[in-house]
Amino acid sequence: xxxxxxxxxxxxxxxxxxxxxxxxxxxxxxxxxxxxxxxxxxxxxxxxxxxxxxxxxxxxxxxxxxxxxxxxxxxxxxxxxxxxxxxxxxxxxxxxxxxxxxxxxxxxxxxxxxxxxxxxxxxxxxxxxxxxxxxxxxxxxxxxxxxxxxxxxxxxxxxxxxxxxxxxxxxxxxxxxxxxxxxxxxxxxxx
Amino acid sequence: xxxxxxxxxxxxxxxxxxxxxxxxxxxxxxxxxxxxxxxxxxxxxxxxxxxxxxxxxxxxxxxxxxxxxxxxxxxxxxxxxxxxxxxxxxxxxxxxxxxxxxxxxxxxxxxxxxxxxxxxxxxxxxxxxxxxxxxxxxxxxxxxxxxxxxxxxxxxxxxxxxxxxxxxxxxxxxxxxxxxxxxxxxxxxxx
Amino acid sequence: xxxxxxxxxxxxxxxxxxxxxxxxxxxxxxxxxxxxxxxxxxxxxxxxxxxxxxxxxxxxxxxxxxxxxxxxxxxxxxxxxxxxxxxxxxxxxxxxxxxxxxxxxxxxxxxxxxxxxxxxxxxxxxxxxxxxxxxxxxxxxxxxxxxxxxxxxxxxxxxxxxxxxxxxxxxxxxxxxxxxxxxxxxxxxxx
Amino acid sequence: xxxxxxxxxxxxxxxxxxxxxxxxxxxxxxxxxxxxxxxxxxxxxxxxxxxxxxxxxxxxxxxxxxxxxxxxxxxxxxxxxxxxxxxxxxxxxxxxxxxxxxxxxxxxxxxxxxxxxxxxxxxxxxxxxxxxxxxxxxxxxxxxxxxxxxxxxxxxxxxxxxxxxxxxxxxxxxxxxxxxxxxxxxxxxxx
Numbered sequence: 001x002x003x004x005x006x007x008x009x010x011x012x013x014x015x016x017x018x019x020x021x022x023x024x025x026x027x028x029x030x031x032x033x034x035x036x037x038x039x040x041x042x043x044x045x046x047x048x049x050x051x052x053x054x055x056x057x058x059x060x061x062x063x064x065x066x067x068x069x070x071x072x073x074x075x076x077x078x079x080x081x082x083x084x085x086x087x088x089x090x091x092x093x094x095x096x097x098x099x100x101x102x103x104x105x106x107x108x109x110x111x112x113x114x115x116x117x118x119x120x121x122x123x124x125x126x127x128x129x130x131x132x133x134x135x136x137x138x139x140x141x142x143x144x145x146x147x148x149x150x151x152x153x154x155x156x157x158x159x160x161x162x163x164x165x166x167x168x169x170x171x172x173x174x175x176x177x178x179x180x181x182x183x184x185x186x187x188x189x190x191x
Numbered sequence: 192x193x194x195x196x197x198x199x200x201x202x203x204x205x206x207x208x209x210x211x212x213x214x215x216x217x218x219x220x221x222x223x224x225x226x227x228x229x230x231x232x233x234x235x236x237x238x239x240x241x242x243x244x245x246x247x248x249x250x251x252x253x254x255x256x257x258x259x260x261x262x263x264x265x266x267x268x269x270x271x272x273x274x275x276x277x278x279x280x281x282x283x284x285x286x287x288x289x290x291x292x293x294x295x296x297x298x299x300x301x302x303x304x305x306x307x308x309x310x311x312x313x314x315x316x317x318x319x320x321x322x323x324x325x326x327x328x329x330x331x332x333x334x335x336x337x338x339x340x341x342x343x344x345x346x347x348x349x350x351x352x353x354x355x356x357x358x359x360x361x362x363x364x365x366x367x368x369x370x371x372x373x374x375x376x377x378x379x380x381x382x
Numbered sequence: 383x384x385x386x387x388x389x390x391x392x393x394x395x396x397x398x399x400x401x402x403x404x405x406x407x408x409x410x411x412x413x414x415x416x417x418x419x420x421x422x423x424x425x426x427x428x429x430x431x432x433x434x435x436x437x438x439x440x441x442x443x444x445x446x447x448x449x450x451x452x453x454x455x456x457x458x459x460x461x462x463x464x465x466x467x468x469x470x471x472x473x474x475x476x477x478x479x480x481x482x483x484x485x486x487x488x489x490x491x492x493x494x495x496x497x498x499x500x501x502x503x504x505x506x507x508x509x510x511x512x513x514x515x516x517x518x519x520x521x522x523x524x525x526x527x528x529x530x531x532x533x534x535x536x537x538x539x540x541x542x543x544x545x546x547x548x549x550x551x552x553x554x555x556x557x558x559x560x561x562x563x564x565x566x567x568x569x570x571x572x573x
Numbered sequence: 574x575x576x577x578x579x580x581x582x583x584x585x586x587x588x589x590x591x592x593x594x595x596x597x598x599x600x601x602x603x604x605x606x607x608x609x610x611x612x613x614x615x616x617x618x619x620x621x622x623x624x625x626x627x628x629x630x631x632x633x634x635x636x637x638x639x640x641x642x643x644x645x646x647x648x649x650x651x652x653x654x655x656x657x658x659x660x661x662x663x664x665x666x667x668x669x670x671x672x673x674x675x676x677x678x679x680x681x682x683x684x685x686x687x688x689x690x691x692x693x694x695x696x697x698x699x700x701x702x703x704x705x706x707x708x709x710x711x712x713x714x715x716x717x718x719x720x721x722x723x724x725x726x727x728x729x730x731x732x733x734x735x736x737x738x739x740x741x742x743x744x745x746x747x748x749x750x751x752x753x754x755x756x757x758x759x760x761x762x763x764x
Binding site: 384387390391394395398399402405406454457458461464465468469471472475476479480483484485486489 | 580581585589591596598600601602603604606630752
């Protein structure tokens with residue numbers, strides 16, 4: 001099985017998800033600045049989720065460049081990842097409309113955590129298919145960054161019930177961790 | 192006519208369908224667990240339909256790898272399949288919002304049955320185009336799995352009016368039948 | 383400029399249009415047959431528009447197989463066609479929700495007519511780019527079918543104000559004219 | 574990293590944006606001409622935004638034909654551009670539904686300005702990756718047209734609060750500037 005169509009399908013789903021999120025930014029009826037104010041938290045959560053989906057698309061892209069062939073396990077591991085990503089627009093809207101209330105903020109983190117775990121499962125499925133001398137396994141190394149992200153989400157979820165801004169800060173930090181360090185930190189993190 | 196553009200178009204439609212279904216998961220106004228509870232049946236029917244569309248995408252992908260050329264009959268048989276699949280978000284939302292009430296649950300099964308029949312028509316159109324010695328015909332064999340699925344849907348539809356959970360269990364069973372058996376059962380089912 | 387990306391973009395837009403039309407089929411609140419009845423005209427107009435968009439995708443696909451290079455005029459003629467097609471979901475929903483009332487039925491025909499004219503403009507742009515000995519010009523011939531469709535829409539639009547079913551019958555007839563005749567009639571119609 | 578998947582992803586996002594904008598054209602309940610009248614400003618702003626997204630798709634297409642390789646900076650500059658474009662449906666709907674009121678008209682211009690700046694950042698990222706003798710730098714020249722557009726948006730935004738039609742006229746003029754001049758003006762503008 002060729003990987004081209006799996007990549008194209010995943011790109012399609014992520015492109016749609018990143019775009020339909022904006023439908024949660026409901027057009028307000030008023031035409032003044034007051035009308036925009038309640039949209040601010042929705043907008044902020046939209047920006048955060050846009051960055052997360054961009055990171056997933058980017059990493060997915062890199063990972064499949066190192067993949068060789070697709071088997072049934074990889075295919076379903078990929079659909080499993082897309083499933084959790086497909087819930088991102090819902091939890092983004094719920095967190096934004098409720099001004100980062102504890103439960104929606106925790107559920108947002110839970111969906112990020114499950115998407116992160118699904119990503120690791122997909123990564124393992126590709127490594128298992130490649131067997132010994134896997135190019136992906138060599139590139140990923142100990143995957144400190146992937147495991148650290150999962151650990152940080154696991155801290156953020158309960159913290160949303162104490163101080164929601166701790167959870168929010170962790171989500172922003174994890175996103176920045178994937179965005180910013182291109183050369184120096186990356187080499188240290190074995191990725 | 193090349194099959195690349197037909198595959199890309201079908202991928203696009205299925206990617207959009209699998210994604211817009213999540214729009215039926217309307218963002219609740221409350222921020223507590225109570226607000227999520229009425230969404231549970233909608234979520235469950237979303238999971239089921241996500242798996243079904245994933246199975247269709249997967250099977251479509253495999254089938255067209257064995258297709259050679261596209262003619263008008265194959266093209267319209269493919270659009271006919273996409274038509275029934277395009278109704279999946281509607282029946283998913285209707286069944287979920289009505290907590291698996293009899294009629295929506297039966298209509299859900301009817302759309303699955305019609306999509307299954309459309310798939311068989313498409314399969315036959317490709318086999319007819321290939322003529323004798325068709326690679327697809329050899330791969331499909333007697334297609335026990337495809338015919339068994341259609342028969343099970345035909346049982347599920349009336350059973351929804353007696354015990355809706357029988358219908359639900361059949362839908363889950365058919366999905367698992369396509370998901371789980373990768374090696375042993377498949378060889379027995381001639382597929 | 384390569385034609386691959388123009389084809390992929392057009393496929394994407396048509397795939398999305400054919401899919402978001404189904405969002406006009408709003409999930410009813412009731413769970414009985416009564417709840418489905420008001421959706422019948424919306425469903426019928428959805429089927430009609432699905433077939434029309436399928437025909438456009440099919441014809442677009444064939445036409446660009448005969449195209450060589452893309453210039454600015456072809457690119458914008460293509461976007462002009464996509465613009466009118468993008469209004470199909472709107473007029474489909476308006477006609478369906480108003481049970482084929484005169485004005486929406488006439489406006490539906492007007493959008494079909496303008497899409498048809500845009501298609502002819504696009505066809506001419508490709509023929510002009512190819513110059514003498516154009517492969518597309520040879521394939522299209524006198525394009526009786528394209529011109530007849532435009533003429534029939536022009537008859538259907540005013541007739542919607544007298545007997546809306548005349549307009550409806552013409553829309554169905556034009557769709558069938560493009561769907562059904564694959565060999566015999568087509569050769570007579572020079573296409 | 575190959576540029577094919579970045580182009581396909583960008584095409585997907587722009588195709589979806591250009592299409593979901595039409596969802597702001599809400600199907601009216603009435604079936605007479607009166608019911609259409611309040612949709613006129615929404616329709617006009619839809620036409621304007623359709624043309625703008627078409628111009629961006631067109632220019633994006635040309636620019637990446639001159640790109641060689643994709644690095645992390647180009648990838649994120651591209652996502653940054655898609656982010657601002659993703660807000661176009663929102664500001665289009667807001668401007669249209671409020672009949673070109675001052676604030677929405679100014680915000681529409683601000684999103685166009687930010688998308689234009691993002692486009693220039695992306696252009697610079699590609700030129701930086703190509704280094705000396707960049708093919709894109711040679712093609713773009715001094716980029717009078719890009720800088721003039723940004724300047725015109727900067728004029729339009731405050732003018733929306735004095736005479737909104739000045740802002741509207743500037744938006745139309747910039748669009749026409751990119752649409753119309755194919756040969757003569759373009760060579761003078763070094764693009």
